[in-house]
Amino acid sequence: MLVLHHAWRSSASRRVRLCLEEKGLAYESHVVNLEALEQHSPEYLKINPNGVIPALIHDGKPLYESGTICEYLDEVFPEPPLSPDNAYDRASMRNWVRHVDALIGNLVIFNWRHSLQKVAEKWTDEELAEHLKKIPSKERQEAWLRVARRPYTEEERAVARGKLVHLLDRMERTLNETAWLAGARYTIADIAVVPFVKRIDEEIAPEQVAAQFHPRVSKWWADIQARPAFARANIGPFLDKWGQAQT
Template identity: 45%
Template sequence: MDKVESSPALHHAWVSSASRRVRFALEEKEIGYQSILVDLLAFEQHTPEYLALNPNGWVPTLVHDGVPVVESSVICEYIDEILQGPPLVPHDPHERARMRVWAKWTDEVVIRAFQVANWNRMMAPVARTWTDDEVEQRLAAIPVPDRREDWRRMARQPFSKADIDHAISNVRRTLERMESDLAAGPWLAGANFSLADIHLSPYIVRIDEHVDRGVRLQDYPRCSDWWQRLSSRAAFARARIEPVTFKD
């Protein structure tokens, strides 16, 4: 397929981990894009205008040639497939398979682990200030049942210690798997930097938020070296993948 050069528009939020994945991919491709910020705490992602672009009601959404593309891992592969710039999907089929295994693990395990571990700190203080009527009004605008239930819990019954312990266990499992895979090469898929590294980056940058829960990146030497290589990339800085600090 011929690569195209038209600039996309990205609806995103700076602090959103999924948005960070897509910004990193765009910056690696050195593609100019229109930045359209979505205020998550003002629930702009649940407005009718935004839901017309992304019926899930979350960020990011990439609009390219007038067509919205949703789901951050899908957007990243779309960016690599359709836009000019350095390849982010390995040519080698074995590395490509490893990249996609990491994409699946990130989507199915890592994202949920960090949602549970972080939402008590980030979202619960906001949700606890709502009246019962405000809770119901907010929930009615959330189109995805699982996300609606998460917000209900943030407002009235935040995640338990057992929930958080399970999430932190999955964070450790992720670091252990990374440590093992990085024995085969400098990047998660092998010899080449790829979307596997991009997908994990917005979550690993937040590891230090959980030092008080016994998770330390320096306990995983290959992961630490990988992080130094990754965070030194020019595109990483341009994508603004920065630490976030919240208090209990």
């Protein structure tokens, strides 16, 4: 039995849902309320000591880190395969996941202002100190402190945007050589990047995903959105038509 602790708009959760849906695996869905800080509760920390989502429980055993969860699922449920069939391309796939994982802070700068910042900025100093104590990683303590008291600036957003556009440049070069990011097959490397491209396309730098600037990425993105698993994974808009964060 598979139980997924996730949120619909969470980028890392989206990866795992994409993987589950590609494989046609049924799972029980537990939505974690990030705004209520359920991810930092003692119960949740027993499942994921990093205090972030997603976490997947397979037959009673908890797993965390979206890239690791996807590789685990691919190993345990091998059909259809979501890893390359040769060691070299598998190494490339892992490097893509690592590369994109290291860029997550740049998405935080854009995403949190729509949701978590609105909660955090209302806390008193005492409440903030209490919440920070419960967050297991220094990096996330800093991110919560920033949105609560020193929201990210336009300059910081511009730098973050540049790094995310650079990701598209890198993808473009690779997709010039191979059909998918890690070779001839759609793999976890592509899945890892999907939530990033979704947000770049939706808000961060939409023009950059268009054929004019990144033609290979544009085609790759169209192909991915046409996959039945993409629709089933519910990778909906982050913001509604009034610009409000979706739950």
